[in-house]
Amino acid sequence: MKKMRIALAGNANVGKSVIFNHLTKLHQHIGNWPGKTVEKAEGTFRFKDYVIDVIDLPGIYSLSTFSLEEIIAREYIVKEKPDVVINVVDASVLERNLFLTLQLIEIGAPLVIALNQVDMAEKKGIRIDYRKLEKLLGVPVVPTIATKGVGIYEVAEKAIKMFEKVKKPKKIVYGKEIEKNLRKLEKIARKSETGYPPRWVAVKLLEKDREVRGLASSNKQLLYEARKAEKGIEKIHGHSCPTAITCEKYSVISSIAKDVQKPVKKRKSHSKMLHSIITHRVWGYPIMIAVVLLMFFAIFTFGDFLSGLIEGGFAGAIGMLETIVGGDVVLHFITGLLEGVIAGLTVVIPYILPFYLVLGILEDSGYLSRIAFLMDNFMHKIGLHGKAFIPIIMGYGCNVPACLSCRIMETERERLIAIFVTTLIPCAAVTTVILGLVARFVSIWWAIGLYVIDIAIVFALGRVAFRVLPGEPTGLIMEISPLRLPHVRTTLKQTWFRLKDFIYIAFPIIIASTLIIKIIKFAGMLEVINSLLNPVTVAWLGLPAVTGIALVFGILRKELTLIMLSALLGTTNFAGVLTPIQMLVFAFVTMLYIPCAATIAALVKETGWKRATFITVFEVLFAIMMGGMFLRILIIFA
């Protein structure tokens, strides 16, 4: 068996991952780029007499340094030198997509183009003469429809052919003035070892690329000549040099695109009409609210029913176990373990799984990016842009994957604000507490009220974080891809990845925490904890002393607060033991007081120890303070 390595490169949302999934099926490994918070997807497949490693590079628009993704992609292509780079190009937005292709050619990657979504392009009224495109670029082009698996193996075939005999693409020739300068710089660049091809270095220097400038810093002559060339070009073109270069790239591309595109009959598209309705400047908002509410309502009604079933089923199992093993320490250990597993399952299967499945469908269909569009202005008030709404809405499922998904933010500062805000969102576990306590024993309106209060707090604290953290906010620049029917496999995959974040990080902590509780109970430490917390719970928050232990265990898992409370009070009819005000205060504090242990773990992973500790301590103190104030306000109005 011969070995080869392929990298997939392309814009976001062009079907790169669909092709990746198609090629590698289940032989995949998802990890992180070393030292970076960007996801790295690798996989292998066998084809002909090759074992082929595939790496799915992050979706990018250019090989500059706008985002971490771009730097990672370009470093990978140059330093790791994959045998072949498959450039996935969206046929329906050919011109913009070829901008990356042009740079891949310049950086000297052995290239094969997968001209994807040719069916969508035809619908839009564009047919592409791919043979002509092949000729003009000097790069093999295969038309594909990834979602239907059309053309994928032909791409692999061409990749092998390219590997066996590398064919040089056509050289990209700029306008006279720029070309003259590039040739000159290229010659000087040959003398110093940057690891990048000299022509690419020349282009990047004229684009004022900071990283390449750093790499070339030892070659003083090169930098000097580059500056000189910049000035000359700026004078002639009347724009800054990077602008002039981008302009020329696009003029090369647009003449190619014009040459290969043939207009065909446009088909009527419902997706366009739907798009204008759901992003309508007035109707877009009520539609959005209705969709989100409906989603929540459906998931939590269904989840409540399902979690009852699961708990009932397992309760029998534990009872049986007790009669078999008899009461000793081993039993405590085993039942503790089992209870942990059950607790995890009763949150995952009824709530988190459906939540992420529905969210995945909304995402893949393109609706989530429309919500980002509608919410952009609102998010700006807390120093974020519309895209940040996606992790926030994910937070209502579980804070752990939500935290990790803050990686979609472009800058470190925005990621931090988004993470902070996400940990304040009541997750599915908190929702079970609010529904089980407030909605059932006080009123549904108070339950909704708590959510509204939470949003207000998120908004206020987000604004503070925005003011305190230094730096300029970035605005929204987002491509709006056409609405489509969600692709089943991609959606399931996405759901699984998010669930995996939960299973790998949260699940072990849930099980461990259940064991810890068993041990504490066994050691008879409950009373000690309660009396220690007395000043906070009884004096300041006006709650019964037993809530101290419930709140402490809530650190491990938020839904435990309610479960513990019913165990400690010996009843599930909370109306008999707590006043409505106490229930409200208890739910309120539970909602805010700490990101649970699993979220803290995710926080550490994403932001480091220092920030994770800061956020945690802050939220505990903040929740206690607000809880006490909330109590006093309620007393005044009651």
Add this chain to the structure above:
Amino acid sequence: MVSENVEEYLEAIYRLIEKKEELTTTNIAKILKVSPPSVSEMLKKLDKRGYLNYEPYKGVTLTKKGRELGAMILRKHRLLEKFLERLGLSKNRIHEEACKLEHSISEELEKAIEKQISEPSYKRGVVSLVNLRPGQAGEVVSVETGFRVKRRLEEMGLTPGTRVRIVKSALFGGPVEIMVRGSRLAIGRGMARKIFVRV
């Protein structure tokens, strides 16, 4: 001859549209530092003269005539601000001086200043992207954001000379949706204001 007062009003309204703040008499009054009743008085007058459509308690929309005049005054204002800045006038004086001068400079002087400044976004007929109405198209002249964002926008296809079409702009000063090079982009309003186009 259009009175200075009329020009000031149209400029203020045009500015509000750019920021997409709601066009209420209170907002206009705040910018011009006059009382709301006198604003509604003036709005009625402007309605009669065909610069705008005004319905009390409902709002204000500019007519074509009003929009053109507003755009012209605002352009003069920006041009003068830039010019005064180059002359080295202190920042807090610039706005006020420009407000006074904008009503009195002749076309020749305007052209001369334009030539002096010689920046693409200060050319005649150039407006900010957010001033286009939905469905209207323009040709990109320059992107005046910071280096990083400018590069990104250009890389997404907004290079000088490219045609862009506004599809819609979201409420409450939300982003604008544009079509460029066959792709559909959402761009935050803050950035869109710094993209200059020729209609």
